[in-house]
Amino acid sequence: QKAFVSSSIQDKVSILKKQIAMAEKDLPLLDMALDFCLTNASILSDSTHLHDLLFVSLYALPQDNLEPYDSALKKLFFLYNKEEIRVEILNLLTKIAINEAFFTENLYNFLFEEIEKDYSRRSNKSIFASLQYLSSIQDLAFFNKIYPLLSKNIDFELKKNIEEVLALSIENYKSDLLERISTTTAQEKKLILSILGRNPHLNLFFKAEVTENLLRATIISIGDNTGAERESLLKEFYEVQMESVRIIKEAKWTRAASLVAGYFPIAVEQYTAFLISKDELLEVMDSLTLLATSETGKALSDYLAVLNKKTEKTGLFDEEIMLHLISALAQLGEKTAFDNLLYVILHEGYPDSIISASKEALAKLNW
Structure with missing residues (x-):
């Protein structure tokens, strides 16, 4: 010495x-x-x-006993501006993961200032290490401070890093996330889905609860709007709505059954407007069948009534959609579909394939 x-x-x-x-x-x-x-x-x-x-x-430094060095490391971080030093210090602090208010607030300020720099002057390594540390200490303000950064004009790599860090800790900030959903734009709602997709180990029921709220918010936004405003909203939200339905279906999240039933007429509008494909419309039908409540059954039965009226008026129908719909009603045994299925059997314009499917469905109705 x-x-x-x-x-x-x-x-x-x-x-x-x-x-x-x-x-x-x-x-x-x-x-x-x-x-x-x-x-x-x-x-x-x-x-x-x-x-x-x-x-x-x-x-x-002894990796199994870093805590005594926490204070010194935090002082050193702001005394040396060399990127490699700061990254190494943050990596060590992440292992310690002690939330000390003064350092945390100053690190947020450092992070925000770094992100505002031109790409050529920005230290993405320092930014990512800062994000990792702030996530590790589970700071209460983390989500509300970091999520808005995604709306800034940042490069793809940085955006991806922010999404990945948020995805790893997102379950700790459920209330903050759900609170934001009702006020976010369509683009921000897509960002939330992107964050959920960054973590393959994220709890499926957590994802279902988030997407339930996303679907509800988009349905409310569309509301009773008409004309050009409605067309614009249908276009804005169809991607978020379809992905939300997929996650709800995957989780068998029956709590959202009424929401999916409420979305179905909107999905039909989006299909008519060529915003979603026929396969995607059939996906929504499958979701209604899987969730299997009186509301989902009624939504499908009501759609059959709509298609019957269209056939009666124009003589036109899509055989694949009709067969898929009738099969769904048969699986559900939806008794409210009785009159609509009977109409199919009695209508002369439908082919034998559709009539036979309707007869089979009638035999399976629950009374």
């Missing part, structure tokens, strides 16, 4: 490296090295030799 005190910075690095190679670390010597880096930062913060000493010191 005496040799360390009296030596040059280069020699200090050599002494510390030799000590690291030993089986048992000299922690007092390591403390002296960190203190030296702290004390001389204001004078020599640009010194490559001091950077080397700090790097070696950080590398030498």
Whole structure:
């Protein structure tokens, strides 16, 4: 230790490296090295030799007992602006994961300032390490502070990193997320779905609850609007609505059955407007069948009535849609479909395939 005190910075690095190679670390010597880096930062913060000493010191820290160094590491972060040093410090702090208000607030400020920089001057590595640390401490403000960054003009890599970090911690911020859903734009709703998709290990029921709220918000937004405004909203929301229905179906989230039933007439409108494909319309029908409530059955039965009226008026029908719809009603045993199925059998314009399917469906109705 005496040799360390009296030596040059280069020699200090050599002494510390030799000590690291030993089986048992000299922690007092390591403390002296960190203190030296702290004390001389204001004078020599640009010194490559001091950077080397700090790097070696950080590398030498006992990985199984980092907590005693939390305070020193947080001071060092703002004393040295070299990217590699800051990233390494944040990686160590992430392992400690202690939320200290002053440092946390200053790190948010650092993060926001860094993101505002031009791409050529921005340190994406420091940004990502900051995000990882802030996520690790489960700061209560994390979601509400970080989510709005996705709406900024940022590059794809940074956007992806932010989404991935949010996805890993999103279950801790459910109330913040659900609160935002009702006020977000269509594009922001897509962002929420994108975040959910970044974490393959995310709880499926959590995803279903979020998408239930997304679907509800979009249905409310469309509401009773008519004309050009309605057309615009149908176009804005169809992607969010279809993906929400898929997740609800995957989770068998019966709590959202009435919502999916409420969305079905909207899906029909979107199909008519060529916003969703026939296969996607059939997907929504399958979701209604799987969720299997009186509301979903009635939604399908009502659609059969609509198609019957169209056939009567124009003589036109889509055989695939008719057969899929009748099969769904048969699976549900939906008794409210009796009159509509009977109409199919008695109408002369339908082919034998549709009439036979209707007869089979009638036989399966629950009375």
